[in-house]
Amino acid sequence: MEGPAHPLQHRCDVAIIGGGPAGLAAAIRVRFVRSHEALPLSVALLEPGPLGGLLRAGERRMVSGPSHRVDTSSLLAQLIADVERLEIPVVPRWVRTVDRTEDGAFVLGLHDGSSVTAASVVVATGSRRLAGELDWFEDGVYLTYMGISMLPRIIERALAKAGDRTVAIVTNRHVLRLRRAFDLHRRNFLYLVPPDDVEGLENMPGTVVGCDSWRIVRHDSDGFVLALALPGGTVERRVGALLLDYISYQAQPAMPQLRFPFDTARPGVPKVDSLLRSNVPGLFFAGDVTCRYASVTAAMADGIAAGFGAYAFAYEALFGTQPSLFAYRVNETPERFLDTELPRVDGGFRLEWLQKPPAGHALAGLSGLTLDEIASKSGLPQDQVLALIYQGIRDRSLTVRPPVESRKTGGER
Numbered sequence: 152m153e154g155p156a157h158p159l160q161h162r163c164d165v166a167i168i169g170g171g172p173a174g175l176a177a178a179i180r181v182r183f184v185r186s187h188e189a190l191p192l193s194v195a196l197l198e199p200g201p202l203g204g205l206l207r208a209g210e211r212r213m214v215s216g217p218s219h220r221v222d223t224s225s226l227l228a229q230l231i232a233d234v235e236r237l238e239i240p241v242v243p244r245w246v247r248t249v250d251r252t253e254d255g256a257f258v259l260g261l262h263d264g265s266s267v268t269a270a271s272v273v274v275a276t277g278s279r280r281l282a283g284e285l286d287w288f289e290d291g292v293y294l295t296y297m298g299i300s301m302l303p304r305i306i307e308r309a310l311a312k313a314g315d316r317t318v319a320i321v322t323n324r325h326v327l328r329l330r331r332a333f334d335l336h337r338r339n340f341l342y343l344v345p346p347d348d349v350e351g352l353e354n355m356p357g358t359v360v361g362c363d364s365w366r367i368v369r370h371d372s373d374g375f376v377l378a379l380a381l382p383g384g385t386v387e388r389r390v391g392a393l394l395l396d397y398i399s400y401q402a403q404p405a406m407p408q409l410r411f412p413f414d415t416a417r418p419g420v421p422k423v424d425s426l427l428r429s430n431v432p433g434l435f436f437a438g439d440v441t442c443r444y445a446s447v448t449a450a451m452a453d454g455i456a457a458g459f460g461a462y463a464f465a466y467e468a469l470f471g472t473q474p475s476l477f478a479y480r481v482n483e484t485p486e487r488f489l490d491t492e493l494p495r496v497d498g499g500f501r502l503e504w505l506q507k508p509p510a511g512h513a514l515a516g517l518s519g520l521t522l523d524e525i526a527s528k529s530g531l532p533q534d535q536v537l538a539l540i541y542q543g544i545r546d547r548s549l550t551v552r553p554p555v556e557s558r559k560t561g562g563e564r
C-alpha cells in the first residue's frame with residue numbers, strides 16, 4: 152500500500168479492478184477473446200496486493216465437491232502465467248473512485264492521485280483489498296469463514312498464537328452481528344475498522360480504531376508490527392496475531408466509490424443481470440463483490456462473462472460495430488457466423504503495439520502511424536505491411552485504432 156514514486160495517467164480499452172480469480176479471469180478473457188482473427192484490445196489490471204486475491208488463502212482448496220478438488224496454487228500459477236504471456240499490465244494501486252466523463256468513458260481515481268481512463272470497467276474487488284497479509288495465512292493471520300459455527304475455533308487459534316499479546320481484528324460495522332462470539336473473550340482485541348464505521352462500535356470490549364488502511368511492516372517471532380493510517384498520521388502497533396473477519400466483510404463488498412448513480416440489489420451491493428452487466432453501460436461486476444455465493448469457480452465464471460461483455464462493449468465504442476463472438480454466444484444471428492471480428496484495416500487506422508515488439512521486427516517503433524506512413528517509413532509494400540499487421544493481431548501483440556475523433560462510447564441500455 153506504499154505510494155508509488157511517480158503518479159501515472161494511463162489509458163486503456165478495458166480496466167479490471169481487482170486481481171482475484173474473478174479479475175484475473177476477466178483480464179485474460181479480454182486479451183484472449185479468440186485465438187484467431189480477433190482484434191486485441193488493451194487492458195489494465197489494478198491490484199494493490201499480490202495477484203490471486205483469496206485464492207492465496209489456502210494450499211489445496213476444495214472448489215466444488217468432494218471429488219472435484221483443485222490445487223489452487225497451480226491454478227494461480229496458470230492464471231499468472233497467462234497474465235504474463237498476454238502481457239497484461241498490472242497496476243499496483245488501489246482504486247478509490249470511479250467517475251464518468253460526459254462522453255461515457257470511465258475515470259478511475261487511484262490512491263496516489265493518479266488515474267486510469269477506460270471505455271469499459273469490470274469491478275472484481277471481492278470483499279476487501281488485500282496487501283500481502285495472506286503470506287502469513289494460518290501463521291499469525293487467520294480468517295473467519297465458513298459461517299458463524301467455525302468462529303469460536305478460529306478465534307481460539309488466533310488467541311493461542313498471540314499468547315498474552317493483542318489480537319488485531321480487521322473488520323467493519325457488521326462485526327456487531329458476531330459480537331457475542333468476540334465478547335466471550337474480553338481481552339486484548341484491537342478492532343481495525345473503516346473510519347466511517349467507528350460510530351456505533353464504541354461499546355465493543357477492547358479498542359476500536361478507525362483507520363483508512365493498514366499494512367504489515369514486520370513479522371517476527373513476537374508477532375506483527377502494523378502501520379495504521381489514522382486521520383492524523385501513521386502509527387505503528389505491535390500485535391501477536393491478525394484476524395481478518397471475512398464474515399463481516401462478505402456482508403458488505405469492497406466497492407470503490409462510484410461517483411454516479413447505479414442500481415443496487417441492497418444498499419452497497421451492485422445489481423447485475425445474468426451477463427454481469429450493471430445498469431450503467433460498460434460497467435460490469437464480477438465475483439464476490441456481487442455478494443452472491445463465495446466460490447472460486449463462480450468468481451471465475453463471472454470474470455469470463457464480464458470479460459466478454461467488457462470486450463464487446465469497448466470494441467463497439469472503438470469501431471462502431473459489435474465483434475462476432477458467436478462461438479461463445481450462439482444466439483447471435485446466423486448471417487454473422489461467417490464474419491470475422493476484424494474491422495477493415497485500411498489507411499485510416501493507426502498501429503499500436505500491445506506487447507514489446509520482437510527485436511528487429513519490421514514494424515517495431517512504428518506505433519501511432521497509419522498504413523501509408525508505415526509503408527513509406529519501412530519501405531515495404533502495403534500488402535506486406537498488412538500481412539505483418541494481421542500476423543501481429545493473430546498473435547495478439549498489436550492492434551489497430553481508428554482515428555480518435557471517430558470513437559464513440561455507446562448509448563444507454
Ligand SMILES: Cc1cc2nc3c(=O)[nH]c(=O)nc-3n(C[C@H](O)[C@H](O)[C@H](O)COP(=O)(O)OP(=O)(O)OC[C@H]3O[C@@H](n4cnc5c(N)ncnc54)[C@H](O)[C@@H]3O)c2cc1C
Pocket residue numbers: 168169170171172173174197198199200201203204205206208209212213214215244245246247275276277278279280281282294295296397405406407437438439440444445446447448450
Ligand atoms: C478462508 C476461505 C476459504 C475459502 N474456501 C473456498 C473453497 O474451498 N472453495 C471455493 O470455491 N471458494 C472458497 N472461498 C471463496 C473464494 O476464495 C472467493 O469466493 C473468491 O476468491 C472470490 O474471488 P474474487 O475475485 O471475487 O475476490 P477476491 O479473491 O477477494 O479478490 C479481490 C481482489 O480485489 C482487490 N481489491 C479490492 N478492492 C480493491 C480496490 N479498491 N482497488 C484495487 N483492487 C482491489 C483485492 O486486493 C483482491 O486481491 C474461500 C474464501 C475464504 C476467505
